[in-house]
Amino acid sequence: MADAPVRKLVVIEDSMVLSMAQNQQYINEFPFLQGLAAAAARKPRGCGGCGGANKERGVVLNAAKAAIAGMSPEKKKRMLKLLNAEKMRVIFMTGGKTMSQTISGG
Numbered sequence: 001m002a003d004a005p006v007r008k009l010v011v012i013e014d015s016m017v018l019s020m021a022q023n024q025q026y027i028n029e030f031p032f033l034q035g036l037a038a039a040a041a042r043k044p045r046g047c048g049g050c051g052g053a054n055k056e057r058g059v060v061l062n063a064a065k066a067a068i069a070g071m072s073p074e075k076k077k078r079m080l081k082l083l084n085a086e087k088m089r090v091i092f093m094t095g096g097k098t099m100s101q102t103i104s105g106g
Helices: 014-021 024-029 036-040 052-069 073-083
Strands: 007-012 085-094 097-104
Touching: 007 014, 014 024, 014 036, 014 052, 024 073, 036 052, 052 085, 052 097, 073 085, 073 097
Parallel strands: 007 085
Antiparallel strands: 085 097
């Protein structure tokens, strides 16, 4: 069976972070993902009128993306290898600003 072609650019979105949090290989390599899926999928409390559950989910996922952006160069290269990608882009909020970081394996 032929290997899958290397992807040029992978954008790390909420759904991808949740997918990684459900994959034991990613959890072993990146322990901060452990329990993330459960925290992000937590059932809302109360009437749901204020959107508190969605805000909490957004905070949890944003923290995970910020953690990915803050990883060591070696860990970033390892994630690129697991994603089968040449580059990955992480977009997250910090200090009220949207930050974008593109990481390459080279």
